[in-house]
Amino acid sequence: MGNIPKIVIVGAGYGGILTAQQLQKELKHNEASVTLINRHDYHYITTHLHMPAAGTDTIEHSRIPIAQLIDEFKVDLVKGTVKEIIPKEKKIVLEDGSLSYDYLVIGLGGEPETFGIPGMDKFALTIRSINSVRLIREHIEYQLALYKNDGKPGRLNFVVGGAGFSGIEFVAELADRLPQLAKAYDIDFNRIQIINVEAAPTALPGFDPELVEYAMDVLKRKGVNFRIGIPIKECLEDGVIVGEGEKIEACTVVWTGGIRGNGLIEKAGFEVMRGRVKIDDFLRAPDHDDIFIIGDSSLMLNPEGRPYPPTAQIAMQQGVICAKNLVATLRNKELNKFVFSNKGTVASLGKGEAVAVVGKRKIKGWVAAQLKKIVDLRYLFIIGGIPLVLKKGRFF
């Protein structure tokens, strides 16, 4: 038994879950032991978190017990928080114990990138976990409750920093949710402001300009104020300083402006760019054939030489190839080069509205919104089959 190679996967996000599931399928009995370590006993669907964050859906649609996704006869689950990775000793230190590995898969997920904007770390909320999302949802409602007692105008202003996919999808949900909350709190919705601030010269940078315009029109009609091409200079407890020093009063600031790699990876001694490790074609860390890095902490360049943005789609595809390459390594077979296959991009714009690019097709409105649902259901199907689709799927 001592000769069985030990694979440890840290992080049960898109990459980690797909790796574990693919290993389950491919590994023969006693070919390797697999341990999946995660901070929580649930997997969460990051691309869905903008909804419970705004309060337009419950968190239960955004998370799944890991035990439901994994065959516990084939994969050991360890609930634990990774404190340190020590590649030289082939060891993972947990808050509560430690584990050694022969092969390590790092799928720890990213961290908010605040680009050094003063106060952003301290005062802004971020959409990055079930717990952070609970906080945003409650923070928003608490502001309305406080407003009815102290009348502070900044309580009715909601600033979202960043108009990338996360920012746009979140403001869309806010625009759906806040009119309902306003009614529940006897507040005139016209007094509530949703302000989306983006430093880049356009919303959804890199996305099709025609669809960007469509998306902004939809959101403006829902009441979103865009401040595009205007950087946030500082985040305060009661607002943000933008552009040339203008202050926007706001007791709620949600930062969606960027993602960097997980801080533990830099601490482990890897060379990083914004916390990400430039991995090889087989998803391995440089000079570490025993360490695979996938998802938000991995850096890969597209054929034009620009980094792929961190998405669920790429993490999932990496997970599958990572598992295949682990098996190939164990069997001394040739490894598979990772080639990203772009299935398209959908950005939800709230209830019944979305924009999408699939291949060369541009899709918008209701049809795109249905497509978004199909993408979500497809993911549930991939990781959990029909039972999970029926349990967690949102069909309407």
Add this chain to the structure above:
Amino acid sequence: MGNIPKIVIVGAGYGGILTAQQLQKELKHNEASVTLINRHDYHYITTHLHMPAAGTDTIEHSRIPIAQLIDEFKVDLVKGTVKEIIPKEKKIVLEDGSLSYDYLVIGLGGEPETFGIPGMDKFALTIRSINSVRLIREHIEYQLALYKNDGKPGRLNFVVGGAGFSGIEFVAELADRLPQLAKAYDIDFNRIQIINVEAAPTALPGFDPELVEYAMDVLKRKGVNFRIGIPIKECLEDGVIVGEGEKIEACTVVWTGGIRGNGLIEKAGFEVMRGRVKIDDFLRAPDHDDIFIIGDSSLMLNPEGRPYPPTAQIAMQQGVICAKNLVATLRNKELNKFVFSNKGTVASLGKGEAVAVVGKRKIKGWVAAQLKKIVDLRYLFIIGGIPLVLKKGRFF
């Protein structure tokens, strides 16, 4: 038209609403004009607020649009906040205008009495209005959301100051609600503490000792920690100092320890005791036959010479007699002496549990809980008839 006497009622609580409704019934056409002034366009059922405060019921079961309770052909409704009462000029100053009167009914409701405990005004929440209740509900949930992000232990401690009727009814709802919230936030309920601190030597002071013991047993089984006979010395942002200097960490402190009269009345020049005016047998302020004071700001002694506690029951009875005495005054008839008729007392202990005294009968458990519902429904029937009972009543 100039000769029609003008009756102004300030406050649409139990006393004000009952006065207005009784005047509607008794006044003849053009015998007097009646104006009811209230800060909100709704009446709220103060005795029910402990439920939405804990989150065990929606606020909509606790409030009713005043327009539904009043015949607007007979009573003018003015939404406004009273800033000052000037008896010499027979005038009411609103935030936004002013009104003169020939007869004034003050039913403005009380204010929390903090007995000078340092910090209580600043840091404790109080159950006294729809808005304060929204704040308590959201504050509680926000603490759990914060706990999942910062792990501060005081976030899981909920201190209720005062174990009178309000305090007991509120801790009972908290004890029903917090296990549900704990589950929703993945928190072990055993880590949550509900602490009820009372300076008097017993909970529910003045109530039947056998029922007090029963009530405490029920609540202890639900997880409430009682600290009876222990005064709160100071309220801080993150807890309370009790007894001989012991600190209880808690990010939530709800003060239910006392009610005093409305501060506007003392400012108007009346002689007060804890903000209350000792009214005559006909409910009039001393030396002011044109001013009636009812409800929490009125002070009346029972046959044993002790003040009646401020309750909905006495305010309602005062409202009816107040209206009758206004009509009698207008008609130069003899006024009616107010005699309190005790219909009994029920304290809810959460779902399916209560204690009650009706005459000499002691009632507890499920039967008392049904009685509590009947008392609530009876009130809805009195002020709004069957339609209101059907609209706002909680039958289960």
